[in-house]
Amino acid sequence: MRPGAGSGTIIGGPGIPVGPNSIIDPRRPVSRLSMIQPKQNSINPPLFPVGSNIVFEWVFDNATLVFPPGNLTIEVALTANPKMVWPVANVSGTATSTSWSTGSAAPSLFMGFYTLSIYDTKIGKQGVAASGHLMPYSDLQFGMYIPEQYVPRTGAFCNNCKDGTNGATSAFSLRTSQVLQSVIMGLSIFIAIWGLAL
Structure with a gap:
């Protein structure tokens, strides 16, 4: 339809006011959001x-x-098993950040890779956004690990430690951290392969 024919204004570019009878140009692209932090890194x-x-x-x-969402839903899912989902927040459609306290979800979280999803609550996670609307986002993957418990250090086995620390325990903690990182990567690869096989 032509503008002014009783059908409202055809929106073809940014900056044009949106009225109750406005019609979006179907040739316009859907809109996307970009993550600032954490930065997306597939490697x-x-x-x-x-x-x-x-x-x-x-x-x-x-x-x-052109049509900002009324509300945004933010959630994370286990990458290898997307059915395992943890809600993060439901915020205003104009919000540009949120914080997730993983401590409250700690009993059910474990080491592995997770995928962040941000989407227009009205459209839904699997919904198809029309021209000028926000497309669901699910491009950020991040890993989570369970930190090792703190072990008090003593000087019982340290001959050269002036501060009373245990050199053997310190070396053990360093090796444990390195092993932990290797375990996370190995476990994540296993989970990813396992997820593809299902």
Whole structure:
């Protein structure tokens, strides 16, 4: 239809006011958001300890977002098994960040890779966004690990430690951290392969 024919204004570019009878140009693209933090990295995904607070921050593409969402749903799912989902927050459609306290979800979290999803609550996680609307986002993957418990160090076996620390325990803690990182990567690869096989 032509503009002014009783059908409202056809929106073809950014900056044009949206009225109750506005019609979006179907040739316009859907809008996407981009993560600021954590930064997306498919080769070395960011890692966080279970129990920490993770801040998610993003930006909208205002050049393509004609119809901002009313509300956003943020959640994470186990990458290898997307049916295992943990809610993070439900915020205003204008929000650009949220914080997830993983400590509250700690009993059910374990080492592995997770996928972050942010989507227009009205459209849904698997919904198809129309021109000018926000497309569901699920591109960020990050790893989570269970930190080792603190072991008090003593000087019982340390001949050269002036501060009373146990050199053997310190070396053990360092090796444990290195092994833990290797276990996380190995477990994540196993989970990913296992998920593809299902």
